[in-house]
Amino acid sequence: MTKKTFLVSDMYCVNCAMRIESLEDSLPGVKNVSASYKKGQMTVEYDATRLTESQIVAAVKALGYTALLL
Amino acid sequence: MEQLVLAFITGLTTGGLSCLAVQGGLLAGSLARQIEQDLLAAPAGPHKGQAVKAPRPNTALPIALFLLAKLVVYTLLGALLGLLGSVLTLDPIMRAALMILIGVFMVGNALRMFNVHPIFRHFVIEPPSFITRYIRRTARRETDFFTPLFLGALTVLIPCGVTQAMMATALATGSPAGGAALMFAFTLGASPVFFLVAYLATELGARLEKYFLRFVAVVVLILGLVTVESGLNLLGSPVSFANLTARLRPAVEAAPIAAPAATRITPAATPLIPPTATTGVPKALPTPAAIPPAVAVPPAGPANTMPVLELRVLGNGYSPRVLRAPANRAISLDLVTNKTYSCARDFVIPALKYHQLLPDTGRVTVAIPPQKPGAIVRFTCSMGMYTGQIIFE
Numbered sequence: 001m002t003k004k005t006f007l008v009s010d011m012y013c014v015n016c017a018m019r020i021e022s023l024e025d026s027l028p029g030v031k032n033v034s035a036s037y038k039k040g041q042m043t044v045e046y047d048a049t050r051l052t053e054s055q056i057v058a059a060v061k062a063l064g065y066t067a068l069l070l
Numbered sequence: 071m072e073q074l075v076l077a078f079i080t081g082l083t084t085g086g087l088s089c090l091a092v093q094g095g096l097l098a099g100s101l102a103r104q105i106e107q108d109l110l111a112a113p114a115g116p117h118k119g120q121a122v123k124a125p126r127p128n129t130a131l132p133i134a135l136f137l138l139a140k141l142v143v144y145t146l147l148g149a150l151l152g153l154l155g156s157v158l159t160l161d162p163i164m165r166a167a168l169m170i171l172i173g174v175f176m177v178g179n180a181l182r183m184f185n186v187h188p189i190f191r192h193f194v195i196e197p198p199s200f201i202t203r204y205i206r207r208t209a210r211r212e213t214d215f216f217t218p219l220f221l222g223a224l225t226v227l228i229p230c231g232v233t234q235a236m237m238a239t240a241l242a243t244g245s246p247a248g249g250a251a252l253m254f255a256f257t258l259g260a261s262p263v264f265f266l267v268a269y270l271a272t273e274l275g276a277r278l279e280k281y282f283l284r285f286v287a288v289v290v291l292i293l294g295l296v297t298v299e300s301g302l303n304l305l306g307s308p309v310s311f312a313n314l315t316a317r318l319r320p321a322v323e324a325a326p327i328a329a330p331a332a333t334r335i336t337p338a339a340t341p342l343i344p345p346t347a348t349t350g351v352p353k354a355l356p357t358p359a360a361i362p363p364a365v366a367v368p369p370a371g372p373a374n375t376m377p378v379l380e381l382r383v384l385g386n387g388y389s390p391r392v393l394r395a396p397a398n399r400a401i402s403l404d405l406v407t408n409k410t411y412s413c414a415r416d417f418v419i420p421a422l423k424y425h426q427l428l429p430d431t432g433r434v435t436v437a438i439p440p441q442k443p444g445a446i447v448r449f450t451c452s453m454g455m456y457t458g459q460i461i462f463e
Contacts, residue, residue, distance in 0.1 A: 014194060
């Protein structure tokens with residue numbers, strides 16, 4: 001499993017973090033997503049053989065947010 | 071009662087929208103999807119797709135159950151917070167400090183919503199990931215009557231910013247019944263918007279939150295400033311807006327300088343209360359408890375020189391709001407109520423540590439010790455909403 005942290009600075013409420021965390025239910029290869037509105041970050045634990053960073057960034061973008069790898 | 075109406079209106083305006091931003095997108099959306107799935111599964115005539123979009127009587131029930139559970143849980147939470155507040159036995163000074171804290175919290179939240187600076191993100195309480203994960207997964211389960219009830223109850227774990235501020239206000243009531251009533255009124259007020267969003271069964275919540283967040287921020291900012299103002303009034307602070315502006319309106323609201331007891335300034339119909347023979351102090355009515363030891367009147371010279379001021383305690387505040395009294399002499403302040411049921415009855419003089427719940431109809435006399443020329447003794451209701459002052463000159 002690979003664990004990476006992304007900067008998501010355009011979250012504007014706690015619900016945004018919850019929405020981003022829902023990726024762990026919808027994005028194949030993701031084991032765990034932990035997003036923090038206070039920190040403006042999300043940490044993703046995923047299977048690198050099934051998923052790439054750019055796919056994660058694209059999935060976050062589809063939700064209306066911008067993710068940058070830290 | 072006024073506080074409950076205010077809580078209801080806050081719920082109806084900002085609370086509903088704020089809850090929408092935090093809980094609506096996830097919970098109402100999940101609930102709506104479940105309802106939609108139910109409708110798709112049910113025999114709905116030849117045009118199944120059209121039937122889904124049409125309003126159905128059975129969609130209202132799960133949403134109503136969701137809101138009912140939310141209402142019950144938040145009411146219980148209010149009772150618990152009120153109980154906690156009663157254990158803490160908040161005196162007016164502590165209540166004032168709490169109100170200022172609540173106000174600062176609300177202003178910070180508003181600035182967070184305006185995205186002024188990331189530091190203001192610390193003004194929101196972020197639920198732990200395991201709680202949000204649990205809620206999210208529960209929301210995806212098959213629909214039954216239990217699920218919306220359970221989801222509604224779980225919203226207590228993810229209160230929005232306005233709800234958190236209201237929770238703090240429930241704590242400040244210092245009574246389980248008061249806290250429960252406050253949270254009930256607020257949650258009830260917040261329910262219509264929530265119901266509407268869930269009933270529409272779309273992603274309206276996610277769209278609306280972007281449009282309404284600014285509006286919510288403005289209202290929360292105003293409420294926060296009003297709360298800070300109330301706290302400052304309750305502290306008797308000269309820098310509150312009400313106290314800063316009080317002296318700008320003396321021509322309208324000032325009472326004449328108090329005269330000796332023999333010519334007391336009261337309406338003609340008010341009977342004169344003669345001073346007692348032993349102390350020269352007018353009788354305290356209706357009970358001696360109205361005058362605590364902290365404001366006991368020192369000997370004040372000849373019996374007929376005790377000035378008496380009359381303050382009418384009304385449903386919408388105090389009249390007059392500015393009184394004038396002679397300096398260096400003890401004065402007697404008569405508080406007159408006449409079918410007064412507002413919080414103005416809960417009378418506080420912060421500087422004298424005087425706090426008394428007045429009878430709804432009657433007269434209570436407060437003895438005020440001699441003050442230096444230019445001194446201002448401020449008074450307020452226990453909520454810091456209604457204010458006034460006595461200027462000594």
